[in-house]
Amino acid sequence: MDKTTPEQKGLPADFVERLRRIVPQPAFSPILESFSLPKTTTFRVNPLKSDAQTLQSELLKAGLHPQPVDWLPGAFRLPTEEKRLLTETDAFYEGRLYIQNLSSMLAPLLLAPQPRERILDLAAAPGGKTLMMAGIMEDRGWISAVEPVSDRFHRLRRNLENAGTAIVHTYRKDGRGVGRACPLQFDRVLLDAPCSSEAKFRSAEPRTFAYWSLRKIRESQKLQKRLILSAWQSLKPGGTLLYSTCSFAPEENEAVVDFLLTKASQEAVLLPVDLPISNTMEGLTEWGKRHFSSELRLSRRILPDGEMDGFFLAKIRKRP
Numbered sequence: 001m002d003k004t005t006p007e008q009k010g011l012p013a014d015f016v017e018r019l020r021r022i023v024p025q026p027a028f029s030p031i032l033e034s035f036s037l038p039k040t041t042t043f044r045v046n047p048l049k050s051d052a053q054t055l056q057s058e059l060l061k062a063g064l065h066p067q068p069v070d071w072l073p074g075a076f077r078l079p080t081e082e083k084r085l086l087t088e089t090d091a092f093y094e095g096r097l098y099i100q101n102l103s104s105m106l107a108p109l110l111l112a113p114q115p116r117e118r119i120l121d122l123a124a125a126p127g128g129k130t131l132m133m134a135g136i137m138e139d140r141g142w143i144s145a146v147e148p149v150s151d152r153f154h155r156l157r158r159n160l161e162n163a164g165t166a167i168v169h170t171y172r173k174d175g176r177g178v179g180r181a182c183p184l185q186f187d188r189v190l191l192d193a194p195c196s197s198e199a200k201f202r203s204a205e206p207r208t209f210a211y212w213s214l215r216k217i218r219e220s221q222k223l224q225k226r227l228i229l230s231a232w233q234s235l236k237p238g239g240t241l242l243y244s245t246c247s248f249a250p251e252e253n254e255a256v257v258d259f260l261l262t263k264a265s266q267e268a269v270l271l272p273v274d275l276p277i278s279n280t281m282e283g284l285t286e287w288g289k290r291h292f293s294s295e296l297r298l299s300r301r302i303l304p305d306g307e308m309d310g311f312f313l314a315k316i317r318k319r320p
Contacts, residue, residue, distance in 0.1 A: 010036070010203035010204065010206070011032075011035060011201060011203055011209065012209055012212055014213075014214065015198065015201070015209070015212060016032065018248070018249070019031065019032070019248055022248050022250065022284070022301075023248075023281065023301075023303060024281060027281075027303055030305070031303055031304055031305075031310075034304040034305055034306060035201055035202060035203045035304075036202070036203040036204065037305075037306045038080045038306075039080065039101070039306065039307060039309070040077050040078070040079070040080060040306060040307040041077065041078040041079070041080055041082065041083040041086065041099065042069070042075060042076065042077050042078070042099070042100065042101060042102045042105075042307065043066075043075070043076055043078070043086070043097050043098060043099040043100060044072075044074050044075040044076070044097065044098055044100060044105060044132065045074045045075075045076075045096065045097055046095055046096050046097060046098055046131065046135060046163050046164070047074065047135040047138075048134065048135055048139055048163060048164050048165060049094070049095055049096045049163070049164055050091070050096040050097075051074075052068070052073065052074045052076075055076075055091060055096055055097060056068070056076065058089075058090075058091055058096075059076075059086070059089065059091065062085070062089050062091075063085065064078060064082050064085060064086060064089070065078065065079065065082065066078050069102065071276035071277065072102065072105060072109070072276070075102065075105060077307065083099075086099070087099070094162070095162035095163045095164060098128055098131055098132075098159075098163070100128045100132075101308065101309045102307060102308050103199075103246075103302045103304075103308045103309045103310070103311035104128060104129060104192075104246075104309070104311070105129075105132060106275065106302070106311065106313060107129055107190060107192055107242055107244045107311075107313060108129050108132040108133045108136060108190065109132075109136075110242055110273060110275075110313060110315055111133070111188050111190050111240065111242040111315075112136070112188075113133045113136055113137050113141070113143075113187075113188050114137065114141075114187075115137045115138050115140040115141055116137075116140055116141045117137065117141050117142075117187040117188060118141065118142045118144075118185060118186050118187050119133055119137070119141065119142065119143045119144070119186060119187065119188050119189070119190070120143075120144050120146070120178070120182075120185075120186040120188075120189040120190070120231070120234055120235075121133070121143060121144065121145045121146065121189075121190045121192075122146050122175045122178060122189060122190065122191045122227060122230065122231050122234075123146065123147065123175055123191060123192055123193055123194055123227065124145035124146055124147050124156055124170075125147040125149070125152035125153060125155055125156040126152065126155050126156055126159055127145065127155075127156045127159040127160055127163075128159075129190060129192055130143060130145045130156070130160065130168055131159065131160065131163045131165060131168075133190070134163070134165040134167055134168055137167065139165055139166055139167050140167065141167055142167055142169065143165075143167055143168045143169065144169055144171060144182075144186070145160070145168050145169065145170045145171070146170075146171045146173050146175050146178055147170070147171075147172060148172060148173060148174045148175065150172070153170070153172045156170060157170055175191075175227050175230055175231075176223075176226045176227060176230050177230065178230050178231075178234055179229065179230035179231065179232065179233025179234045180230070180233065182234050183233050183234060184233075184234070184235070184236050184237070185234055185236065186234050186235055186236060186239060187236055187239050187240075188235075188239055188240045188241070188242070189231045189232075189234060189235050189239070189240075189241045189242070190242050190244075191227055191228060191231045191241065191242070191243050191244070192244045192245070193220075193223075193224045193227055193228070193243065193244070193245050193252070193256070194220065194223060194224070194227075195220050195224070195245040195246060195247040195249075195252050196212055196216050196217050196220050196247045196249060196252060197246055197247065198212070198246070198247045198248045198249060198310065199246040199247065199248065199304060199309040199310035199311060200246060200309065217247075217249045217251050217252060218251065220247070220249075220251075220252050221251045221252055221255065221256060224245070224252055224256045225256055225259050228241075228243060228256055228257075228259070228260050229260065229263065231243075232260060232263075232264055232268070232316075232318070235318050236318070237267075237318055237319065237320045238317075238318060238319070238320040239317070239318050240271075240315060240316070240317050240318075241315070241316045241317075241318070242313070242314075242315055242316075243256070243257055243260075243313075243314045243315075243316065244311060244312060244313050244314070245311070245312045246309060246310065246311055246312075247310075247312065248301070248310055248312075250284050250287035250290075251287070252312075253283070253299070253301075253312040253314070254283050254284050254285075254287065254292045254296045254299065255287070255290065255292065257270070257283075257292075257296060257299060257314045257316070258292040258293055258296060260316065261293050261295065261316075262293075264318075266319070267318050267319050268316050268317075268318065268319075269316065269317045269318075269319060270293070270295040270296070270298050270299065270314065270315070270316055271298065271315040271316065271317050272298045272315075273298060273299055273300040273313050273314065273315050275300060275302075275313075277302070277308075279302060279303045279304075279305055279308065280300045280301060280302055280303060281300070281301045281303060282297045282298075282299070282300065282301075283296040283297055283298065283299030283300065283301070283312075283314070284296060285297060296314075298314075298315075299312065299313060299314035299315075300312070300313050300314075301313075
């Protein structure tokens, strides 16, 4: 049994105890340890400006040692100590690569947008997933990228401009109103929802969890429920919604998806989340006194390690 106290790990005691109840017991200690490990740097090529082989050759000439990720073409990992040098390369400044955790790359991969489709990214900043979708679509089609917060919106715009995409259209709007304004307009919707950001906690950096609390989780859930209803309203019949967060909290994950399944019980079908990795677990079907639809087993949590952050993914189809 794990004897580590929350104080020894430097994380909030309530968070550690909740985590113990969420993840499989054999995985608990390694997961807790992951919050104090330096993460491997991962990034991907921007196919609108380069290709994997050309980018790798360019970085090798710059003295870096990128290694391809075998399950995700165009993605690379780099020793942690080389991250600073990576951020000083022309490839970084000129938008030929984008630094991003592998967990975050899974959401666009699963949503699988196609050229010429209309896509909605409902909480888009800083734009990494938006740009990945534009690349998958070969920069053909339409992506509406929505972000309400001013500084995040302008960062999103800068990242999009640097990457050279022409199909992303940005809107500084509250995502909760998009469904009413644009009903049944999008083939696919990505909602990487604002959350308590538990997967971003770092034991040695108290600022990463300074504002975390059970109240924060409840506040996040209220926003997430309104956003997922808006996302659903904007989705065409036959379309697909990908819901994700970087939180472990069932209140922000299974409970929100279960809320949608209940509200749209005649339309919503939860699809299997098939992933090319092994560090995952099924979605929960109960939490405390709450019981969720048995379909929630089809959702997935990414279990964090020295490379990947924690993440939650659920894929929902709207019946034709």
